[in-house]
Amino acid sequence: MTPTTFADSPQNSRYDVVIVGGAIYGSSVAWFLADNPDFDGSILVVERDPSYSACSTAHTNSCMRQQFSREINVRISQFAADFVKNFRQHLGNDPRVPTLPLQSYGYMYLADNEAFADVLRESQKVQASCGAGTRVMSAAEIKRDYPFYNVDDIIAGSHNLIDEGYFDGATLFDWWRRSAKEKGVEYLANEVIAIGRNATGTSVENVTLKSGDVISCGTLVNASGPRAILTSRMAGIEIPVEPRKRYTFIFDAEQPLDRDLPLTIDPSGVHMRTDGTYYLAGCPPDDDPAVDYDDFEQDHSIWENKVWPVIANRIPQFEAIKLKNSWAGHYAFNSFDQNAILGPHSSVENFIFVNGFSGHGLQQSPAMGRGISELITYGEYRTLDLTPFNYDRIEQNTPFNEKAII
Secondary structure, eight states, rough: OOOOBBSOOOOOEEEEEEEESSHHHHHHHHHHHHHHOOOOEEEEEEEEEOOTTTTTGOOOOOOOOOOOSHHHHHHHHHHHHHHHHHHHHTTTTTTTTTTOOOEOOOEEESSSHHHHHHHHHHHHHHHTTTTTTOEEEEEEHHHHHTTTOOTTOOEEEEESSSSSSEEOHHHHHHHHHHHHTTTTTTTEEOOOOEEOOTTTSSEEEEEETTOOEEEEEEEEEEOGGGHHHHHHTTTTOOOOEEEEEEEEEEEEESSSSSSSSOOEEOTTSSSEETTTTTEEEEEOOOOOOOOOTTTEEEEEEIIIIIHHHHHHHHHHGGGGGEEEEEEEEEEEETTTSSSOEEEESSSSTTTTEEETTTTHHHHHHHHHHHHHHHHHSSEEEEEEEESBBBTTTHHHHHOOSOOOOO
C-alpha cells in the first residue's frame, strides 16, 4: 500500500467529524464525505498504525460477489462492482486515477447435502430478483464447465460469472486516502484513548488522543475494524465485534489448471481461487474463538492437516503443489449475526458505527461509506436503505442474519 502522509499533531482543536480508524472504512467514509458538495465540514481521521500492517484491509483477499442471501447485501455488492468498473469516473475523471479491472471468474459454492443445496436455490432467487447472473448447477454441469473438479460428493453448486471475482482493493484504498487528503481531510498518526460525553451522556463531545490533545467533535465515527469494541467501550457502549483469525495460503501447481479457478467454497469451509499465476486458499480454524488483537501467528498445521488435503481431494491436479507464501489476518467478526453494524447509537446519537463486516467488508466499502456519508450529511440514507444494519437491532435482539459467510 502506498504510504499516506500523516500529520504529527492536529491542525485544529475541533472537527465536525472525527473518524477513529483510517483503513478501508475510515477512508471510505472520509472520501465520500469530502466528495459530497452538500457537506462542507472538517474531517479528522485518527489512525493508530500509519503502516497499516496489521489492519484487516492489509490482509484482505480482495474479492467481491453478489451471492448473498439478503437482497440489500446483493445491492451493496452491485454498487461496488459499478464503483470499481467505473473507478476513474467516480473519482472525478482524474487522469491520474487508474482503471480497476474486475476479474469475473465468479464464486462457486459447492453443496454436498440437500439442505445446503436448498439454501443455494433460495439465495439464487433473491440474487436473480436483483438482476444477478447466479445460476444453480448440477454436479454434471459443474464437471462439464470445470472438468478439474472432483464432484463425486457434490449435489449442486451456485456460480455467477458477472461482476464476481478479484479486484485491486489496495489501489482503491490508496486512491480514497490520496483523494480525501487532496479534498481537505486530515490524517493524523495518533490514537484515541478516551471519549468524552456530555453531562447527560447523550452525545460525544470530544476525544482525547495519546499525544494528550483533546479534540472536540460534532460526530464520531467508529471505523476501528477488529478493535471496534475498544473504541465503543470508551463511550460506554458494547458491540458484539471481535477479532477472529483467518488463514491465507498462496501456492503454485505443478500442473496448472487450463482455465481460471472460480473462488470455490468447499463444503469443508476451505476456499480456493486463481491468484495470478498462482492459486490462493484459505479457511477459518476448526476452533474459531476471538483472538488477541496482536495475534497474527500463522498455524502451518492448518495447511498440512486441513487445507492441502481438501484442495487435493476437490481438484486432483492440486496433489502436487508448492506453498509460496502465507499469512494470518483478522476478521472484524460480528458474533451476533455476521452482518455490518451501522448508524447511530440509540442514546449517544452522534456516535456512528461502521463495524462488524465479518469478512465481506472490502467489497461493501463503497456502498457503506457512501451511506454513512449520507447519514452524516442529511440525517438519512438517500441511495440504498441501509437501516436493516442499524445498531438498534443489537439492543432489540433481532438478528439480521446473512447465510453466505465465508
